[in-house]
Amino acid sequence: MTPTGSILGTAVRRVEDPELITGHGTFVDNLAAGREGVLHAVFVRSPFPRAEISSIDTAEALEAPGVVAVLTGGDLDRPVPMFASASDKVDRYPLARGRVQYAGDPVALVVAESRALAVDAAELVDVDYEELPTVVDMELAAEAGQPQLYDELPRNVAIHRPDPGDPLEGAEVVVRARIENNRLATAPIEGNAVLADPTPDAAGHELTVWLSTQHPHLGQRLLAKVTGVDKKAIRVVAPHVGGAFGGKAGISPDHAAVVAAAVRIGRPVSWTETRSEAMLSMHGRGQVQYAELGLTREGRITGLRARVVGDCGAYAGFGGSFAAGSTRTMGQGPYVIPEVRFEGLSVVTSTAPVGAFRGAGRPEAAALLERILDVAADELGLAPEEIRRRNFVGPDQFPWDTFSGRTYDSGDYDLPLTEALRLADVDGARTEQARRREAGDPRQLGIGIASYVEITGFGGSELGHVEVHDDGTATVRSGTSAHGQGHATAFSMIAAERLGLPLDRITYEQSDTATVPRGGGTGGARSLQMGGQAVEKAANELLERARALAADLLEAAPDDVELTGGSFSVRGVPGHEVGWTDVARRAADQGEPLAVTTDFEQQHPTFPFGSHVSVVEVDTETGLVTPLRHVAVDDCGRVVNPLLVGGQQHGGAVQGISQALWEEFVYDAEGTPLTATFADYPMPTTADTTAIEAHSTETPTPYNSLGVKGIGEAATIGATPAVQNAVVDALSHLGVRHVDIPCTPARVHAAITAAAAGETDPWREPPSAFDDESLLAALGGEEAPDDVEV
Template identity: 60%
Template sequence: MGTAVRRVEDPEILRGRGTYVDDLVPDGALHCVFVRSPLAHARLGTVDTAPARAAPGVVAVLSGEDVADVGDHRPFMVLNDACARPLLARGKVRFVGDMVAAVVATTRVAAVDAAELVEVDYDPLDPVVDPEAALADGAPLQFEELGTNLAAGFRDPDDVAPLADADVVVRARIVNQRLAVAPMEGNSVTAAPGDGIHDITVHVSTQMPHGLRDQVARQWGWEPERVRVIAPHVGGGFGGKAGLAPEHAVVIEAARRLGRPVTWTETRSENLTAMPHGRGQVQYGELGLRRDGTIVGLRARVVGDAGAYAGFGGALTLGPTRSMAQGVYRIPTVAYDGAAALTTTTPMGAFRGAGRPEAAAMLERLVDMAAAELGTDPAALRRQNFLQPEEFPLTTRTGASYDSGDYGRALDEALEIAGYEELRREQAARRERGDRVALGIGLAVYVEVTAGGGGQEYGAVRLDADGGATVSVGTSAHGQGHATSFAMIVADRLGIAMEQVRFVQSDTAAVPRGGGTGGSRSLQLAGSSVLVAADTVLARAREVVATALEADPDDVTAVDGGLGVAGVPDRALTWHEVAAAADAQGVSLAAARDESQPGATYPFGAHVSVVEVDLDTGRVTPLRHVAVDDCGTVLNPVLVAGQQHGGLAQGISQALWEGFGYDTDGNPTSASFAAYLLPTAAELPSYEAASTETPTPHNPLGAKGIGEAATIGSTPAVQNAVVDALAPLGVRHLDMPLTPERVWRAIRDAEAGTLADPWTEPPAFFATLPVRGATADPEAASVDV
C-alpha cells in the first residue's frame, strides 16, 4: 500500500480560490445564447432572425444557413459519418434542445431577451424515443437518406451456440437506463481570436485539451500550434466533456467572424437536455449452466441508444460492452449481437465507465438469477466460476487481454468486511418472523478495462533554479488529484519536498501534447512517464554532482535536500546548488517521456450491498456498502478512496434514483434537478471501502485505473440486493432505477400472483444485422473516456 498524502489541490478550491472558465471572461466579451428546438423531430422551415438582430445590444444572430460553410460537427469519435450534425440545425431538428440559432450580444441578458425574438417555422414529424421502436419496421427515420435508424451493428455467426450444452438457462430483458452526466460545472467556453501568436485561444471546461485543440484545428484548417486551448479548474467531467461540443464550435466561429471574444456557459436545464447522456441499453441476456453450477455459455443481444446524430455512446454497445461481457468468469462460449439505434433524443456519449458498467450489470444480474434458479449461494456460484490467478495473462472469448487478477481474494475480503454469514442469518430470521421490512444482500464481482484506447502519454520533469521541480503532464485533472500523485512520484525519486514541486497541465501552449484524462488512464501512463523522466533527471544530476565534487557518479546518493557523496557528509550540494552547477556545466536537468503500455490494464473488485425494503411502501434504504476494488499498485490510498467514494455515489444512485426520461412526444420529463433525482449525503450510506493490490506487468508503477471502478461494481450489487430482498415473494428481476413506485408495484403484483416474466423474446431486427467481421471491425468502436 502506498503512502497516505493529503491532496495538495484542495485548499485553493475549498477556500473559493478556484478559477473556472466563467471566472476568466475578459472585459468586453460578447455573450452567446442558443435558440433550441422545443420539438423532438420536425422539418425546419424559415428561421427569422431579423427581430432579434434589431434588439438592443445584439451584435450578431447566426442560423444554420449562416454557418453552413464551416462544415458539420465531428465529435472525437464518429459512429456513423452519414449522420453528421451541423453546427446549427439545417433542414430538420432531431431532439428537444437541438440548436437552431445563436444570438451574440453585449450582455447575457440582452442575448436571452433577443433569443426569444427569433421566430422559427417548425413542421412537426413523428418522434421515436425508444431504441427498440426505432429499429422496428415503419419507424420514423432520423435520416431518410440512410433508410434506417440503425447507426451501426453486427451479430455473431449462427454457428456460435453458447447454450447448446446447458442444463439450465436463465434469461432476462434488462434495461440499463439513460443517465444525465450532470457535472457540478456544466459546459463553459470562451474563445478569443488573434493574439499575434495563435489564431484562436479557447478557455474551455474539458477533459482533453489537446484533443479539443486538434479538433478545432481540423474544423477550421488551422495548424494545431496556432490553436491554444486552456482548461482551468474543471468542475467534473465524467465523460461528458470528452471533446469539442457543437456549442463550443459555434462560439469559436462567432469569435472568428466578429474578431472579439465570445463566451457561453450553459444553464442547468441546457446541461440536462443537451450534454450527451450516458448508458442507455436494452439487453437480452441468457446464461447457460450445468446443474453443478458450471457456466457453459452466454448469449447477449443488446441494443444501444445512440440518440440523435448517432451519438458515439451508441458505439459503446458495440465496443466496451461486448469486450467486457465475459467479466470475471470462465465462460467457454460467448455470442454477442449489438445494434446502435438512432432516436429523437439527446445524443448519447460516455458516462463514468463508458460501456463497462453496462456489461457488468447484465452479467451480474444473470449470475444472481442463476444462483436463485440452482438454489446456490450467489457467492459460492461466483467463486466456482472465477478465472484463476495462475491463468493470467489471458485473452477472453470477446478478445479482451486480461493482464492480472485475483477475483477470489477481492470477494473474500468483501465478504469478511461485510460479515456475510451473519447478514444471511439476520435475513433468515427476518423472513422467519415475517417482517414487513425485508433485508436484501447483493453481490457483484466485476472486471473493467482502463487505458483501453492505447496510445501513450506525455510527462516531463525539470529541476528549477531555486531547487524545486516542475512536473508537466498531458493529462488534464478535473478532481482526481493529479497534482498530488505526480508530485509524490517526483518527491520520491528526487527527494525534493512536495511543496517545492510545481504542476503544469491543461494548457496546450505550455504542454506540447497529451491525451487528456479519461478511461482511468492517467497514473498508469502519465505517471509512468513522470517516473522515467524523474529517474533520467536524477541520473544526470548525479553526473553533475560527481563532476562538481570530483567523485564517482556511483558514489553520489540522495541526502537531505540534495545529493552528496556517500559516507562523506560534508561533500554534498543542495538541489539549488545542483541546479547552479548544472547550468555552469551546460547540462540540462530536464527530461520528457511519452510512455506507452503493451496493452490495457484490467482492474477488478467485489462489492456487497445491504439494503432494507419496506414491503408496504416499496421504499429502499441502503444500509451498508462494502467495496473492495483492486487497481494494481496503490500510490496514495487517500486518492484511491476518494475515487471509490465518488464512484459509489454515482453507481448507487443509478440503481436507486437516477434515470432520464422522455414522454411519447420526445419531451424530456427530467430536465431539472426537481425531476432528475440526485442523492444527497442524507440518502447514501457510509461506505466501507478497501483495496487489494494485484500489480500489472504493463507499467513500471504496477498501477491500474481506479476512476470508474466503484461505479461499475456498485450498481449491480445494489440492484441484486433489492431483488434479493423480494426473492421470497417470487420476484426474479427488476429494472433500474428501483424507485418506491416500481418496487411497490412488483410487491403488489407478486402478492396478487400476477408478476410478469422478466424475459421477452428479442426483436426480429437482431436477425437482420450483418455478421460480425463482414463489416467494419466493432472493436474500432472502443472508446476511452
C-alpha cells in the same frame, strides 16, 4: 537510485484543495467575468424532438439592444469533428441545418454585450417548425416500418455486430433475463463552458480558448478543423473543470459554435451552459440487454449469449456504440465462460445524443453479468458468492485471454470478494434477513453482491515533464487533464519519490497547450498508469542526468554518486555533498535547464477488478428502498495515495448506487423530455445515500513499473449491480426474480404485485431485428469493425 523513505502509498492530502476551497478557482465562467470586452452567447434551442426548420427570422433579434450577431446553421458550414461517433455517415454542425433531431437541438446563436441582453434577444428569434415522426424506443428503432431518421442509416442502425452460433448447446440449465440499463444525465457540477478570444497574443497564437474539457489537446485539434485556424496558432487552456465523467470529451457542437462565432466577429465570446441545457444534452448509458446463460447443474458456466441494444440518441451519439464495443469487450467479466456470443445493435433515436458516462460501457457489461448470475444462483439454489467462486478465472491462470481478444494482466478475483463479505458481515445480515422474513416484517432486508473486472488505460502514449530549477524547486507536467481526480497530488508524489524533494517544493502544471506540447487528456481511467508513469520516466531520466552533473561537482564517478535526503554525495564519503540547487546551476552553466520531457508508451490496457456488497432495506408496503450499508473492495493495482483512491471509490459508488435506485432520464413516447430539471430528475444528496465503506486490495500490473491500474470508474461498475441484486434479494421470498433499475418505489411495488399474481419470468423476447436477415441486406452487408472501442 531513489531517496530513502517512500512517500508512495501514504495518505497525502490533496495539494489542489486550498486554492479551490478559498475561492480562487479558475473556472471558465469566472475567467470570463473578469475580462473586459467579452461578449456573451445564448442558444435558441428546438422545443420539438424532430422537425423541419421551415424558416428562421432573426431581424427583430438583430435590432435588439446590445446584440452583435445572430447566427444560424447556414452561417457555420463546417461540420463538427466529434470526439467519437457511432457512425461517420452522419454529420453534425454547430447549429442545426434544415432539421432538428432532438428536443434541445441548437438552431441559432445570439451574441450580445451581456448575457441578459442575449437572453432577451434570443426570445425574439422566430423559428417555424414542421414536426416530423419520431423514434424514441430503442427496442423498436430498427424494426421494419419505423420512421427512418437519417437517409444514411437504413433502419436507424448505426452499428450492427452479429455474432452467430449457439453457445447454449449442451447446457444442463439455461436462465434468461431482459435487463434495462437506464439512460442517465451526466450532471457534473459545472456544465459545458467556453471562452474564446481571437486576439493575437505575444506567443503567436491567433486564438486562445479556455475550455471546460477533459481533452485540451484533442480540443485544440478539433477546433482547428472547425475554425480553419492552424492548430499551432490555437492555444487551448482547460482551467479548473467542475467534473466531467465522460460528458466533456473533446469539444461539443456548442463549443464549436461559440468559438466559430468569436472568430467570425473578431471579439472574445463566452458561453456557460445552464443546468437545464446540460440536462437536455449531456447523457450516458442507455441499453436494453437480453442475456441467456448456460450452466451445469453444479453451477459451472458453459456459455453466454448476449444481445444488446445501445441507444445512440440523435446524430449517432457514440455512447450507443458501446453495445458493440466496450460492453462487448468486457462481456465475460471475471469469469471462465467457454462459449460467448455477443451481438450488438446500436440505433439512433429522436433523443439527445448519448455520450460517455463514468465507465463508458464497462458498467453496462458488469450489470448484465452480475444480474444474470444472480438469476442463475437463484435457479440452482446456490449462494451468490458461491456461483461466482465456481467460475472465477483463477490467480494462476493469468495472463488470461478473453473471447473478445483482450488479455487480462493480473488478478485474484476471490480476494476482494472474500474481504467484502467479511467486512459487510454477510452472515450476520442473512441471519437478520431470516428473522425479518419469519416475523413477516414489512421492512425486508436484502444483501447484494457484485464482482467485476474492467478495462482501463487502453494503451498508447502520454507526455511527462520534470524540471528542477536553480532555487531547488521543481515543475512537473503531464499531458493528462484533471477535473477533480487529484493529478497534482499524485504526480507530484511520484516526482518527490524519485527526486527526494519535499512535496511543497513541487509545482504541477497541466491542461495548457502552450506549456504542455501534447497529451491524451483524461478518460478511461488512464491518468496514473499513463501520465503518472510518464512523470516517473521523466524523473528517472532527470535523476540520471543530475547524478552525472553532481559527479562532476564532486569529482567522482557517476556510479559512485547517490541521492540521499535530497542531496547528492559520494558513497562511503560522508560530509561532502551537493544539493539540487547546485546541480541545477551547473546545468544552467552548461547552457540548458535541468529538465526532461519524455513520452511513456504502454502497449496494453490494464484490468482492475473488485467486489461490492450492498445491504438495503425494502418497505414491501410502499416499495421504498433504503440503502443501509455499502462495502466496496476495489483492486487498482498498487495504491499510490489511499486518500485519492478512497475519494474515487466514494464518488463512484454513490453514482453507481444512484443509478440503481434513483436516476433515470425519461422521454415521453414522442421524444419530449420529462426529467429535464432537478425537480424531476432525482439527484441524490448525502441524506439519501449511506456511508461508503471503501477498501482496497493490491494486485500490481506487470505492464508498468508503478504497478498501477485505473480507479476512476471502478466503484461505479461494482456498485450498481450490487444494489440491484440486494433489492431483488430482499423480495426473492415473495417470488420476485428481477427488478429493472432504477429500483423506484413504483417499480418495486409493481414487481411485488406481479409476483403475487404469478408473473415472475424476467425474460422477454428480444426485438425481431436481431433475427431479421433483411437487416444486414438493408445495411449493405456492413458489419461493425473488429474494434469499435472509444
